Amino acid sequence: MDKDKRTEIGTLGEFGLIDKISENVQLKHASSLKGIGDDAAVLAPTDLLRVVTTDMLLEGVHFDLSYTPLKHLGFKAVAVNVSDVAAMNAVPTQVTISLGLSNRFSLEAVEELYEGINLAAIHYNLDLVGGDTTASRSGLIIGVTAIGEARKEEISYRSGAKVNDIICATGDLGGAFMGLQVLEREKQVFLSDHKMQPQLEKYSYITGRQLRPDARMDIIHEFRDLHLVPTSMMDISDGLASELFHISRASGVGVAIYEDKLPIDKQTYDTALEFNMDPITCVLNGGEDYELLFTIDQKDFGLLEKHPDIHFIGHVTAQKDGKVLITKSGAAVPLNAQGWQHF
Amino acid sequence: MDKDKRTEIGTLGEFGLIDKISENVQLKHASSLKGIGDDAAVLAPTDLLRVVTTDMLLEGVHFDLSYTPLKHLGFKAVAVNVSDVAAMNAVPTQVTISLGLSNRFSLEAVEELYEGINLAAIHYNLDLVGGDTTASRSGLIIGVTAIGEARKEEISYRSGAKVNDIICATGDLGGAFMGLQVLEREKQVFLSDHKMQPQLEKYSYITGRQLRPDARMDIIHEFRDLHLVPTSMMDISDGLASELFHISRASGVGVAIYEDKLPIDKQTYDTALEFNMDPITCVLNGGEDYELLFTIDQKDFGLLEKHPDIHFIGHVTAQKDGKVLITKSGAAVPLNAQGWQHF
Numbered sequence: 001m002d003k004d005k006r007t008e009i010g011t012l013g014e015f016g017l018i019d020k021i022s023e024n025v026q027l028k029h030a031s032s033l034k035g036i037g038d039d040a041a042v043l044a045p046t047d048l049l050r051v052v053t054t055d056m057l058l059e060g061v062h063f064d065l066s067y068t069p070l071k072h073l074g075f076k077a078v079a080v081n082v083s084d085v086a087a088m089n090a091v092p093t094q095v096t097i098s099l100g101l102s103n104r105f106s107l108e109a110v111e112e113l114y115e116g117i118n119l120a121a122i123h124y125n126l127d128l129v130g131g132d133t134t135a136s137r138s139g140l141i142i143g144v145t146a147i148g149e150a151r152k153e154e155i156s157y158r159s160g161a162k163v164n165d166i167i168c169a170t171g172d173l174g175g176a177f178m179g180l181q182v183l184e185r186e187k188q189v190f191l192s193d194h195k196m197q198p199q200l201e202k203y204s205y206i207t208g209r210q211l212r213p214d215a216r217m218d219i220i221h222e223f224r225d226l227h228l229v230p231t232s233m234m235d236i237s238d239g240l241a242s243e244l245f246h247i248s249r250a251s252g253v254g255v256a257i258y259e260d261k262l263p264i265d266k267q268t269y270d271t272a273l274e275f276n277m278d279p280i281t282c283v284l285n286g287g288e289d290y291e292l293l294f295t296i297d298q299k300d301f302g303l304l305e306k307h308p309d310i311h312f313i314g315h316v317t318a319q320k321d322g323k324v325l326i327t328k329s330g331a332a333v334p335l336n337a338q339g340w341q342h343f
Numbered sequence: 344m345d346k347d348k349r350t351e352i353g354t355l356g357e358f359g360l361i362d363k364i365s366e367n368v369q370l371k372h373a374s375s376l377k378g379i380g381d382d383a384a385v386l387a388p389t390d391l392l393r394v395v396t397t398d399m400l401l402e403g404v405h406f407d408l409s410y411t412p413l414k415h416l417g418f419k420a421v422a423v424n425v426s427d428v429a430a431m432n433a434v435p436t437q438v439t440i441s442l443g444l445s446n447r448f449s450l451e452a453v454e455e456l457y458e459g460i461n462l463a464a465i466h467y468n469l470d471l472v473g474g475d476t477t478a479s480r481s482g483l484i485i486g487v488t489a490i491g492e493a494r495k496e497e498i499s500y501r502s503g504a505k506v507n508d509i510i511c512a513t514g515d516l517g518g519a520f521m522g523l524q525v526l527e528r529e530k531q532v533f534l535s536d537h538k539m540q541p542q543l544e545k546y547s548y549i550t551g552r553q554l555r556p557d558a559r560m561d562i563i564h565e566f567r568d569l570h571l572v573p574t575s576m577m578d579i580s581d582g583l584a585s586e587l588f589h590i591s592r593a594s595g596v597g598v599a600i601y602e603d604k605l606p607i608d609k610q611t612y613d614t615a616l617e618f619n620m621d622p623i624t625c626v627l628n629g630g631e632d633y634e635l636l637f638t639i640d641q642k643d644f645g646l647l648e649k650h651p652d653i654h655f656i657g658h659v660t661a662q663k664d665g666k667v668l669i670t671k672s673g674a675a676v677p678l679n680a681q682g683w684q685h686f
Binding site: 033034037038039040041042043044045046047048049050051052053054055056058060061062084085087088090094096098099100129130131132134135136137138139141143145146147148155157158159233234235250 | 376377380381382383384385386387388389390391392393394395396397398399401403404405427428430431433437439441442443472473474475477478479480481482484486488489490491498500501502576577578593
């Protein structure tokens with residue numbers, strides 16, 4: 001693609017843009033009977049349950065294009081919805097994309113965004129089956145709906161956690177949040193002195209966590225292979241503490257998690273200290289990690305015990321015992337669900 | 344509801360708003376296994392095909408809150424998506440709503456919007472099963488995804504029109520567009536002199552067409568009763584001419600429509616003349632009527648012949664014969680697909 005070329009969307013009309021978008025789309029799933037190009041996509045019947053989730057990403061709220069490459073953004077918009085499908089213990093099959101585009105965006109910019117969307121479609125093995133593009137007066141708006149499938153007995157709701165279940169989290173937490181702090185700081189430095197180049201090398205892991213999150217479909221496929229179904233599950237998008245509140249409320253249980261079991265990457269930890277932040281607060285309340293939080297019956301512990309990327313962070317308690325963090329010194333302090341609030 | 348009360352969304356947090364929204368939601372369809380409140384909605388298996396469509400409505404582009412009541416807007420956001428489901432000859436079952444809200448919007452405003460959404464859910468017999476609410480820096484954004492069902496042999500694509508099929512349109516056309524012209528004029532009058540009250544009584548039909556469109560599910564249910572499947576169909580959202588281009592292109596056919604057969608309401612006609620506009624141009628290129636454009640095999644003509652709200656506006660021709668309007672004087676002029684372009 002010629003990086004210097006700029007084609008105005010207005011010169012294409014709506015037909016032209018849809019043609020451009022669907023050019024690179026190939027339907028892989030037998031259930032995708034009709035994709036882009038009619039009033040609606042058409043899906044074949046299936047014996048499986050279907051899950052449906054939707055999410056909206058807004059410029060200036062969810063992303064800042066001054067440091068977010070459009071290709072990464074396209075990938076992320078799909079990944080965060082796939083993460084919701086994963087959180088149901090389901091496998092994604094189809095996705096639709098709605099775009100609101102201000103006239104700042106050229107065809108080349110939209111193509112770059114779709115490069116990321118198409119990469120995600122390949123990575124997660126799902127079909128782009130529809131969407132909508134419209135003008136926007138206020139920057140870029142991305143609406144995604146993802147559809148997935150699972151057998152009835154495979155679905156994991158938030159409501160299934162039982163007393164004595166083990167609370168598990170994948171990956172490490174707080175990184176995406178600290179990555180965002182770094183990106184914002186470097187942006188301010190650049191804005192105050194355009195000769196200053198952003199210093200991002202030493203923060204590459206955490207900025208990657210912010211800009212290129214990956215939904216944990218690998219874990220879902222491992223659950224399938226192990227014939228393991230979590231008793232409850234959700235993805236960690238708004239911060240661990242907030243998600244624990246959701247599971248606690250939906251399941252009618254309490255939770256106890258251990259400070260020394262919380263998974264944090266060294267780069268996240270060091271950067272938190274550099275920013276005079278408490279690393280544990282970043283783990284508990286930082287958003288956008290898109291890892292999985294789930295509970296398992298104790299009998300299934302052996303299946304996951306040696307897994308290198310699953311951490312056993314606590315256990316489910318009776319509702320009356322509340323939601324607590326057990327500190328390194330052994331004190332039980334109430335969890336504070338100060339989630340990732342956009343309002 | 345106390346109209347003077349103003350509760351800030353920020354005081355509720357995200358949990359609170361979702362609770363408020365789901366308070367009035369009751370799931371009616373057996374296929375809606377899980378609605379609002381988990382990472383994704385869960386739908387039961389079905390022998391039917393599922394259709395999926397998505398649409399985004401943006402303040403300042405698709406609606407102007409200075410003359411659009413929020414309740415009507417909520418209804419319309421659902422109706423325009425149901426119209427896409429209808430256009431596949433399918434019956435809607437579920438809907439998800441994503442909202443972007445700037446801090447201009449109070450809880451009471453969101454509740455008014457949801458009043459309209461819930462009314463539409465009742466009117467079209469569909470379940471609100473999910474969504475997402477987020478802050479917006481740029482006014483109100485509504486993303487809707489609608490899901491519907493149909494038997495395989497019932498689905499109508501854009502691509503099925505055959506030479507000699509009869510081209511049909513429901514209702515009347517151009518009204519929503521002329522209604523918009525009236526609303527915009529009265530807004531300008533009001534802005535230039537706040538003592539001037541808008542004069543809308545004599546335009547009530549066409550302003551209603553703009554503000555409260557109704558998807559033609561009545562027609563879809565009649566098709567079911569008559570065991571009639573249109574050979575092709577789409578909804579008329581971007582203007583009749585533009586939709587004819589879509590059917591022509593998808594089916595590889597030409598179309599001929601007759602000026603004197605085009606359905607136009609007297610109020611639309613009179614208002615077009617008042618605005619020095621050509622009524623036929625309004626019918627051909629005005630958007631947002633949300634009527635149905637479809638083609639039927641000649642053998643089915645008898646089934647619809649006496650229908651009071653279906654108009655036989657032309658017939659399908661060979662591709663080489665192009666897309667033409669036959670004027671009252673008998674001249675064949677090429678159709679111009681100057682659709683409802685937001686870009």
